[in-house]
Amino acid sequence: MFEFVSRTEVQRSILRVVNNAIAGREPLFGLSKNALDRWVSQNQLDAASGVVSLLRRAAAELSMLANRSQDTITGEYKEHAEAVRILAESIRMECMTR
Amino acid sequence: MHIYAFGSLCRGEVDIGSDVDLLLLSNDGTSPRVNMQQFSVYTYERMLELWNGGNPFAWHLATEARLIYSGDRSDYIGDLKDPAPYVDYPVDCRKFLALFEEAYQSVSNTRSTIVFDLGTIFLSIRNLATCYALGVLRWPIFSRDAALRIGGKSVPIDVEAYAVLERARLLSTRGQGDTLSEQDLEVALRGISPIQQWMKELAMEAEQYV
Numbered sequence: 573m574f575e576f577v578s579r580t581e582v583q584r585s586i587l588r589v590v591n592n593a594i595a596g597r598e599p600l601f602g603l604s605k606n607a608l609d610r611w612v613s614q615n616q617l618d619a620a621s622g623v624v625s626l627l628r629r630a631a632a633e634l635s636m637l638a639n640r641s642q643d644t645i646t647g648e649y650k651e652h653a654e655a656v657r658i659l660a661e662s663i664r665m666e667c668m669t670r
Numbered sequence: 671m672h673i674y675a676f677g678s679l680c681r682g683e684v685d686i687g688s689d690v691d692l693l694l695l696s697n698d699g700t701s702p703r704v705n706m707q708q709f710s711v712y713t714y715e716r717m718l719e720l721w722n723g724g725n726p727f728a729w730h731l732a733t734e735a736r737l738i739y740s741g742d743r744s745d746y747i748g749d750l751k752d753p754a755p756y757v758d759y760p761v762d763c764r765k766f767l768a769l770f771e772e773a774y775q776s777v778s779n780t781r782s783t784i785v786f787d788l789g790t791i792f793l794s795i796r797n798l799a800t801c802y803a804l805g806v807l808r809w810p811i812f813s814r815d816a817a818l819r820i821g822g823k824s825v826p827i828d829v830e831a832y833a834v835l836e837r838a839r840l841l842s843t844r845g846q847g848d849t850l851s852e853q854d855l856e857v858a859l860r861g862i863s864p865i866q867q868w869m870k871e872l873a874m875e876a877e878q879y880v
Contacts, residue, residue, distance in 0.1 A: 576765070577765055580772070580790055584787070584790075587782070592782055598849060599783075599785070601786060601789075602785075602786050602843055602845070604844065609845060
């Protein structure tokens with residue numbers, strides 16, 4: 573259950589970075605596939621851009637973690653969690669260069 | 671292999687944006703034939719551990735899972751007895767209180783993530799109510815509106831503010847709904863102030879009930 577809290581913290585930190593860096597018609601509301609689709613569409617963003625690609629990868633990893641939320645002590649879960657942390661840093665760097 | 675549906679679809683809480691929660695049970699916890707992002711995938715062994723540990727997810731499944739497919743015509747979950755009593759509720763209630771407090775602090779500090787934070791507050795309210803009900807009241811209730819349905823322990827919030835929190839949750843997860851206006855945000859922010867005390871009281875009661 574603790575991972576629930578840390579997943580939320582990571583999402584919040586990514587959203588904060590993205591929404592502070594990219595001012596559009598609508599902020600990014602969450603890191604789900606559907607929330608990302610909406611954000612890209614509403615703000616007419618390039619779906620192939622670096623930041624969108626990184627966000628999609630982060631969303632996919634978070635979705636995997638959510639679906640395995642009862643298995644937080646397994647190696648596989650920890651690998652996905654580490655992938656999200658690395659993607660969060662990459663997103664931060666990508667936003668800094670915009 | 672067994673496939674089950676659970677969640678809002680099985681509770682009849684269906685709306686236009688309802689997703690379908692699917693559980694896949696297999697011997698090795700994987701299946702090359704499905705998109706792993708669409709399924710909660712577990713081994714039978716792990717599911718049994720959750721069952722015997724009284725995990726809320728096991729109670730959730732025991733309460734509402736419906737068999738979609740069975741490789742051997744058996745109903746694996748349906749054939750299990752009730753899960754063991756849920757004993758981790760004091761810890762879980764405390765963690766959802768922490769989740770609420772972080773989101774509450776965030777909305778107090780910045781607007782850049784306010785929809786996500788209000789959605790997280792909705793989630794923390796619902797989940798704390800669910801853990802409290804299952805642990806203290808021995809009442810397995812997994813409704814999206816569990817926090818409004820636990821009698822005298824229901825969350826003290828006005829209907830409008832609750833509706834804004836729910837809309838925030840749908841925006842941040844399903845990307846659906848109208849953007850929240852300044853007026854919506856004001857309604858929500860006014861409404862969440864008394865919730866903190868309610869959450870603290872339920873978490874404290876859970877600690878003392880043990």
